[in-house]
Amino acid sequence: MIDWPLVSVIIFLPLIGALIILFIKEDELTSINIKWAALLATLGTFILSLILWLQFDYSNPSYQYEEKFRWFDDFNFFYHVGVDGISLFMILLSTFLTPLCILASWNNIKKRVKEYMLSFLFLETVMIGMFASIDILLFYIFFEAVLIPMYLIIGIWGGNRRIYASFKFFLYTLLGSVLMLIAIIVMYRNTSSMSIEFLQGNYFSYNTQLFLWLAFFASFAVKIPMWPFHTWLPDAHVEAPTAGSVILAGVLLKMGGYGFIRFSLGMLPEATEFFIPLIMTLSIVAIVYTSLVALAQTDIKKLIAYSSVAHMGIVTIGIFLVNQQGLEGAMMQMISHGLVSAALFLCVGVIYDRMHTREIEFYGGLVQRMPLYATVFMIFMLGSVGLPGTSGFIGEFLVIVGAFKFSSYVVIGAAFGIILSAVYMLYLYKRIIFGTITNNKLADILDINTREKIILIPLAISVILLGIFPNLFLDPMRLSLELIITNYEIANAK
Amino acid sequence: MLNNIYNIFFIPEIFLACSSFVCLLFGLFLKKNAFRQTSNLAVFVLLLTILLVYYDSESNFANYKSLFSHSSFINFFKILALLGSIASIIISKDYFLGIKLKNFEIPVLFLFSTLGMMLMIASNNLMSMYLAIELQSLSLYVAAAIKRDSISSAESGVKYFILGALSSGILLYGFSLIYGFTGSMNFDDISFYLSKYDNLNLGLIFGLVFVMVGLAFKVSAVPFHMWTPDVYEGAPNSITGFFAIVPKIAAVALIYRFCLVPFENYYLEWSQIILFLSIASMFLGAIAAIAQSNIKRLLAYSSIGHIGYILIALVSANDDGIKAASIYMFSYMIMNVAIFAILLSLKVKNEYLINISDLKGLSKSNPIVSLSISIIMLSMAGIPPFIGFFGKFYVFIAAIEKELYVLSVLGVLASVISAFYYLRIIKIMYFDESKSEGIINFQISFQSKIILSLSLFVIICFIFYPSLLINISASLTI
Numbered sequence: 001m002i003d004w005p006l007v008s009v010i011i012f013l014p015l016i017g018a019l020i021i022l023f024i025k026e027d028e029l030t031s032i033n034i035k036w037a038a039l040l041a042t043l044g045t046f047i048l049s050l051i052l053w054l055q056f057d058y059s060n061p062s063y064q065y066e067e068k069f070r071w072f073d074d075f076n077f078f079y080h081v082g083v084d085g086i087s088l089f090m091i092l093l094s095t096f097l098t099p100l101c102i103l104a105s106w107n108n109i110k111k112r113v114k115e116y117m118l119s120f121l122f123l124e125t126v127m128i129g130m131f132a133s134i135d136i137l138l139f140y141i142f143f144e145a146v147l148i149p150m151y152l153i154i155g156i157w158g159g160n161r162r163i164y165a166s167f168k169f170f171l172y173t174l175l176g177s178v179l180m181l182i183a184i185i186v187m188y189r190n191t192s193s194m195s196i197e198f199l200q201g202n203y204f205s206y207n208t209q210l211f212l213w214l215a216f217f218a219s220f221a222v223k224i225p226m227w228p229f230h231t232w233l234p235d236a237h238v239e240a241p242t243a244g245s246v247i248l249a250g251v252l253l254k255m256g257g258y259g260f261i262r263f264s265l266g267m268l269p270e271a272t273e274f275f276i277p278l279i280m281t282l283s284i285v286a287i288v289y290t291s292l293v294a295l296a297q298t299d300i301k302k303l304i305a306y307s308s309v310a311h312m313g314i315v316t317i318g319i320f321l322v323n324q325q326g327l328e329g330a331m332m333q334m335i336s337h338g339l340v341s342a343a344l345f346l347c348v349g350v351i352y353d354r355m356h357t358r359e360i361e362f363y364g365g366l367v368q369r370m371p372l373y374a375t376v377f378m379i380f381m382l383g384s385v386g387l388p389g390t391s392g393f394i395g396e397f398l399v400i401v402g403a404f405k406f407s408s409y410v411v412i413g414a415a416f417g418i419i420l421s422a423v424y425m426l427y428l429y430k431r432i433i434f435g436t437i438t439n440n441k442l443a444d445i446l447d448i449n450t451r452e453k454i455i456l457i458p459l460a461i462s463v464i465l466l467g468i469f470p471n472l473f474l475d476p477m478r479l480s481l482e483l484i485i486t487n488y489e490i491a492n493a494k
Numbered sequence: 495m496l497n498n499i500y501n502i503f504f505i506p507e508i509f510l511a512c513s514s515f516v517c518l519l520f521g522l523f524l525k526k527n528a529f530r531q532t533s534n535l536a537v538f539v540l541l542l543t544i545l546l547v548y549y550d551s552e553s554n555f556a557n558y559k560s561l562f563s564h565s566s567f568i569n570f571f572k573i574l575a576l577l578g579s580i581a582s583i584i585i586s587k588d589y590f591l592g593i594k595l596k597n598f599e600i601p602v603l604f605l606f607s608t609l610g611m612m613l614m615i616a617s618n619n620l621m622s623m624y625l626a627i628e629l630q631s632l633s634l635y636v637a638a639a640i641k642r643d644s645i646s647s648a649e650s651g652v653k654y655f656i657l658g659a660l661s662s663g664i665l666l667y668g669f670s671l672i673y674g675f676t677g678s679m680n681f682d683d684i685s686f687y688l689s690k691y692d693n694l695n696l697g698l699i700f701g702l703v704f705v706m707v708g709l710a711f712k713v714s715a716v717p718f719h720m721w722t723p724d725v726y727e728g729a730p731n732s733i734t735g736f737f738a739i740v741p742k743i744a745a746v747a748l749i750y751r752f753c754l755v756p757f758e759n760y761y762l763e764w765s766q767i768i769l770f771l772s773i774a775s776m777f778l779g780a781i782a783a784i785a786q787s788n789i790k791r792l793l794a795y796s797s798i799g800h801i802g803y804i805l806i807a808l809v810s811a812n813d814d815g816i817k818a819a820s821i822y823m824f825s826y827m828i829m830n831v832a833i834f835a836i837l838l839s840l841k842v843k844n845e846y847l848i849n850i851s852d853l854k855g856l857s858k859s860n861p862i863v864s865l866s867i868s869i870i871m872l873s874m875a876g877i878p879p880f881i882g883f884f885g886k887f888y889v890f891i892a893a894i895e896k897e898l899y900v901l902s903v904l905g906v907l908a909s910v911i912s913a914f915y916y917l918r919i920i921k922i923m924y925f926d927e928s929k930s931e932g933i934i935n936f937q938i939s940f941q942s943k944i945i946l947s948l949s950l951f952v953i954i955c956f957i958f959y960p961s962l963l964i965n966i967s968a969s970l971t972i
Contacts, residue, residue: 073961074817074968075891115861137887141878141957148872151917155925163925167917174877174913178906181887185894185902 007065007081010048010095011129017041018121026114035106038117042099042124049095049128052083053476061085061479063134063197077194080135085480086331089473090131090251090258093338096462097250098124100455101243104346107451108353109157109241116157120243123149127251131258136184136194143219143259144177146252150244158239165232165239172232176222183215187267200266200484203491213271216263224256226279226316227286230309237305238358242349245301249308250342254334257315261330265322266484269491272320279320280410286313287417295424300348300358303428304341307384310417311337317414318399321406322488327481328474329398335473336391336466340383343459347377350452351432354445360428365437370447374433376456381429383463385422391466506546506572507612513539514605521598528598533587536601540580540608547572547612560680563618563751567970570820571615571747574827578739579608581831581949585942586732589838589846593730595641603640604736607633611744618755620669620679623748627665627712631658634741638729650728657711657721665708671701672756684756699763706767709752712745715805716774719798723786726794731846734790735834738797743823746804750819753808754972761811768809769901776802776908783915789837789850792915793830796874799912800826806898806905807889813968814892820967822885825873825956829882832949833870836863839938847934850919855928860936864923866950873953875916876909881956 021037024030057064063082071079083091101120109116123146130142147170155166188194191202204212222229233253237245264272287310294306311333318330350373351366352358367374379390386392396418403410437443448456466473517539521532547569583601590600610630617623635658639651673679675697676687688698707718714722726734753764779799786792800822807818840847840863847853857864873880886909893902938946956963 071960072964074964112857115857141883144878144883148877151920152924155921163921166925167914167921170917171910171914175907175910178910179903182890182894182899182902182906185887185891186899188891189894 005067006048006052007083007132008067010045010052010091011081011125011132013045013048014041014098014121014124014128017044018118018125021114021117021121024114031113034114034117035102038121039099039102041121042095042102045124045128046095046099049092053088053092056083056088056476058476059479061483066134068134075188075194076192077137078135079138080195081129081132081138082134083132085477086258086261086484087131088476089331089335090254091128093254093335094124094127094131094251096458097246097338097342100342100346100459101246103451103455104246104349105241105243108349109243112156115152119149119152120247123153123247127247127255130255134196136187136196136199138194139196140177140181140184143180143255144174146255147173150248150252153244153247154236154240157241157244160239161235162239165235168232169236172229173219173222176219176229179215180219183212186212196262196266200262200487203267203269206270209268209271210274213264213268213275216259216268217275220256220259220264221282222256223259224253224312224316225309226256226282226312227289227309228282230286230290233309234302234305237308237345238299238301242345242352245305245345246342249304249345250338253308253312254338257312257319257330257334260316260319261327261481261484265319265488269488272322272488273492276320276322279316280407283313283316283320284410284413284417286310286316287413288420291417291420291424295420295427298360300360300428300432301345303360303424304344304348307421307424308337308341310421311341311384313417314396314399314414317403317410318395321399321402322485323402323405324478324482324485325398325405326402327485328478329395329400329402331395331477331481332391332398332466332470332473333395336383336395336463339459339463339466340380340390340392343376343380343456343463344384346452346455346459347373347380350448350456351445355441360431362439363432363442364439365433365435366442366445367433368437369442369445372453373448376448376460377433378429379460379463381425383467385425386418389464389467391463391470393467394470506543506550507609507616509546510539510543510605510609510612513542514602514609517605518599518602521602524598529590529596529600530587532598533583533601536605537580537583539605540576540583543612544573544576544580547576560682561619561622562613562616563681563755564616565971567751567816567820567972568616568747570966570970571743571823572612574820574823575608575611575615575740575743575747578743578827578831579604579736581827581945582732582736582739582834584945585831585835585838586735588937588939588942589730589732592846593641595730597640600637600640603633603637606630607637607736608740611740614744615747615751617748617751618681620673620681623752624662624666624669627748628662630741630744631662634658634737637733637736638725640733641730644730646728647730650725653728654721654725661708661711661718664704664711668701668704668706668708671697671704675701681751681756685758688757688759694763698760702757702760702764703767705752706764706771709745709749710771713742713749713801713805714798715771715801716778716798719775719778722798723791723794726790727788731790731834732838734793735830735838738793738834739827739830742797742801743827746801746819746823750808750816751972754811754816765809765811768805772802772805772809773901773904774802775799775805776905777911780908780912780915783912784918786915787850788848790848792850792919793833796912796915797826797830799908800874802908803886803889803905806901807892809898809901810892810896812892812895814888814895816970816972817964817967818885818888818892820970821888821963824963824967825881825885825953828949828952829870829874832866832946832953833874835938835942835946835949836867836870836936839936839942841935841937843933844935850922852934853919853922854926856923856934858928859934863936866946867923868920869950869953871916871919875913877913879954879957881953884956884960 613626783795
C-alpha cells in the first residue's frame with residue numbers, strides 16, 4: 001500500500017494549482033500560461049487518481065487510504081478522508097472530466113481566463129473532497145462549497161439569462177442543504193460522532209430517522225434532481241458555459257445519488273423502507289414526464305438537461321430497490337451518465353462554438369460536412385439511449401433486472417422511460433445530423449479539430465469500455481455495496 | 495483586596511478612564527495634526543488596556559461592593575470590544591482626514607464609549623448597568639452627529655438620541671419595578687430572591703419585559719430596530735463602522751448576562767420574548783435587506799439578521815449557547831471590520847462609496863478588492879469554508895442541544911433568504927457589465943491594510959486551525 005497521504009494530495013493538488021495561477025499576472029500573452037497551469041494541475045490529479053484505482057484492494061469493503069486528524073478540539077470532528085468502492089469512481093469521474101473541461105474552454109473563454117481557471121480548480125478540489133470525506137461535517141462543508149465556484153461559473157461566463165439561472169441554482173440547492181446541516185447536528189447530538197463509518201452501524205430511533213430522512217431527502221432530491229425539484233436544472237444547464245454544464249451533469253448531479261446511498265440507505269434504513277414507495281412514484285413520474293418534456297424541446301442543451309432528469313430517475317429507482325443488481329445498476333448508470341451527458345454537452349459545445357446557437361431548427365445535415373462529428377455524436381447518443389455495448393445499457397439493464405424483484409409496475413415505468421429516451425435522442429440526432437444541409441450558414445462548417453478530438457475520443461473510448469467490460473468497474477464497488485445492503489437488511493429485519 | 499494604592503491604576507477601567515482624559519488634554523494642547531496624533535495615542539491606550547484586561551486577575555472592579563463582576567466571559571467580551579474599537583479607529587483615520595473632519599474629539603469619544611462598554615459588560619448591578627449604558631450611548635449620540643454641517647448626520651444623531659433616551663427611560667422603569675419587587679439592585683441578590691420564590695410575580699414580569707425592550711433596542715433586535723438603518727445611513731461611514739462593530743458586542747454581552755445571571759430561574763418567561771425577537775430579527779433582517787440600494791442600510795439590516803442568530807444561542811441558555819455566542823460575535827466583528835476597512839477606502843468619482851450599484855465593474859479594475867468583498871459576503875451568508883459558517887454552525891448546535899428544532903429550521907431558512915442579498919453584491923461586482931471603467935478608486939493606508947489582511951486571513955484560515963478560538967470560548971463562564 002501507499003504510505004503517503006495520496007487522497008489528500010489528490011484533493012489539494014488542484015488548489016495548489018489555483019494558488020500558483022493566482023500569482024500569474026493576466027494579460028493577452030500570459031493567459032496561455034494560465035491555461036497550461038490549470039491543465040497540468042488537473043492532469044496531474046487525474047494521474048494520481050489512477051494510482052488510487054490501480055492500488056485499490058478489491059477484497060476490502062470498507063474505506064481504504066484513510067487519513068484521520070483531529071480537527072476541532074471540542075467535539076468529534078475529524079479531517080477524515082478515504083476511498084471505498086462507492087466513492088472511488090465518483091472521484092475518478094471528477095478527475096477525468098475536469099481536464100476535459102479545461103480543454104473544452106481553451107478557446108471559447110476569452111474574458112477573465114484567470115478567474116475561470118481558479119473557479120474550476122477550486123471546484124475540482126471541493127468535488128473530490130466531498131466524495132472522499134468520511135466525516136459528515138467535512139462532507140457538508142465541501143457539499144456547500146461547491147455552490148461558490150458553480151455560481152460564479154454560471155453567472156460570469158453564462159448565457160443571456162445567466163443571472164437568473166445562477167441565483168436559482170444557488171438558492172435552490174442552498175435551501176436543500178441547510179436542512180441537511182440541521183440533520184447532521186441532530187445526528188451528532190444523538191451519537192456524539194460525525195464519522196460516516198460509525199453512523200452506518202448505529203441506527204436512530206424510528207421517528208428520528210423519519211425526520212432525518214426528510215432533511216437529507218430535501219438536499220439530495222434537489223441535487224440529483226428528482227421531479228418536482230428539478231426546475232433549477234434546465235435553467236442552469238442552458239445558461240452555463242459548456243464546461244459548466246459538463247461538470248454540472250457529469251459530477252454535481254451524482255452528489256445527490258452518492259448522498260442517497262451513503263446517508264439514506266446507510267444510516268437511515270428503516271426510514272428508507274418507509275419512504276421507498278414515495279421515491280419510486282416520484283422517479284417513475286420523473287422518467288415519463290421529463291422524457292415527454294424533452295421530446296418537445298427546441299434547444300439542444302435543454303433537451304439533454306431534461307434527459308438527465310430522466311436518467312437520474314433510473315438511478316433513484318436503482319438505489320432504492322436496495323438489492324445488489326439495483327445498486328450496481330444505479331452506480332453504473334451514474335458513471336455512464338457522467339460520461340455520456342458530459343460528452344453530449346461537449347458535442348453541443350462543438351457546434352455552438354461554430355454557430356453560436358443551440359436551436360435544433362438551425363441545424364440539419366451536419367453529416368455532410370462533419371462526418372467525424374456525426375460518428376462520435378452517434379456513440380454518445382446511443383450510450384444515452386442504452387444500446388448494448390455502450391455504458392448506458394449496463395446500468396439500465398441491471399436496474400430493470402433488480403426492479404423485477406421489487407414490482408413489475410416499476411419495471412414498466414422504467415422500461416417506458418427507456419423507450420422514450422430512444423425516441424427523443426434518435427429524433428434529435430435525425431434533425432441535427434441527417435438529411436441535406438438546408439441552412440446556408442452551415443455550408444462551410446468545419447469538422448472537429450485536434451483539440452476537440454483529444455476531448456471527445458477518450459470519452460468515446462470509455463463509454464464503449466464501460467459497456468464491454470463492466471466488471472472492470474463493478475468489481476471494486478461490489479463489496480462496498482454489499483456491505484450497505486447487508487446493514488440495511490439487518491436493520492429492517494429487527 | 496487591594497494591598498497597594500498604585501494597583502488601582504492597573505485596573506483596566508480606571509486606566510482607560512484616566513488615559514481618555516489624558517488623550518483629551520493631549521489633543522487640546524496639540525497645535526498641529528491633533529486628530530492624527532490623538533488617534534494614534536488612543537490606539538496605544540486601547541492596546542495597553544487589552545494587556546491589562548488580559549493580565550487582570552483579582553484586583554478588579556468586582557471588589558467595589560459588587561457593582562461589577564469578573565469572569566472569563568466578561569474578559570473575553572471586553573477584549574473583543576477593545577479589539578473592535580482599535581480596528582475601527584485605525585480603519586477610519588484616513589476617512590476622517592479625507593472628508594476633512596479633523597476633530598480630535600472623535601477618538602476621545604470612541605475611548606469614552608469603549609469605557610462605557612467595558613463597564614456595561616462587567617456590570618453586576620442594575621444601577622451600574624444603567625450608568626454604563628448611558629456613558630457609552632452619550633458618546634455615540636455625539637459621534638453620530640459629529641459632522642455638524644451635514645443635515646443627515648445631525649438628523650441621525652438626533653434620531654439616535656431621542657430613541658435612545660426613550661429606550662433608556664423604559665429600561666429605567668423596568669429597573670425600578672425589579673428593584674421594587676425584589677428589594678435589591680444586585681444581580682446576585684435578585685437571582686437569590688428569584689430562586690426562593692417559585693411563583694410568578696406579575697410586577698417582576700412587567701419589569702423584565704420593560705428591561706427586555708430597552709435591551710432589545712440596544713442590540714437593535716426587531717421590532718425595536720427602526721433606528722438602526724437610519725442612523726447607519728446618516729452618520730459618516732466611519733462612525734457607522736464603529737456602530738456596527740463595537741456597541742453590538744457590548745450590548746450582546748449585557749443581554750446575555752442580564753438573562754443568565756439575575757433571571758436565570760425565569761427562563762420560561764424571558765425565553766419567549768427572546769425567541770420572538772430572534773425569529774423576527776432573522777427574517778426582517780433577511781427580507782428588508784433585499785430592497786436596499788444603499789450599502790450602509792444593507793449592512794444595518796444584515797447586522798439585525800446577525801443579532802437574530804446570536805439570540806438563538808441565548809434562547810438555548812446552555813454552555814454551548816455561550817460558546818456559540820462568543821464564536822459568532824467574534825466572527826461578526828471580524829467580518830464587519832473587514833467590510834468596513836474596504837468601504838472606507840473605496841471612492842467613486844472622488845466620493846466615498848454609498849450605492850451598491852457603484853460597485854459595478856469593480857472586479858475588472860480591482861480584482862483583489864472584489865475577491866475580498868466576495869469572500870466577506872459569502873462568509874456573512876454562512877457559506878463554508880469561511881468563518882461565518884462556523885458561527886452559525888455553533889449556534890445551531892446550541893439550539894439543537896436544547897431541542898429547539900423549529901427555531902433552528904427557521905434559522906436556516908432565514909439564512910437562505912439572506913444569502914440572496916449577499917450574492918447580489920457579488921453579482922453586481924462580477925456579473926454586471928460595466929461600461930465606464932476606472933471610476934472606482936481604492937486607496938488604503940498601510941495600517942488599514944494590515945487590519946484588512948489580518949481579518950481576511952482569519953476569515954479564510956479559521957477552518958485550518960479552529961481550536962484556538964474554540965478552546966477559549968468553550969472555557970468561558972458567565
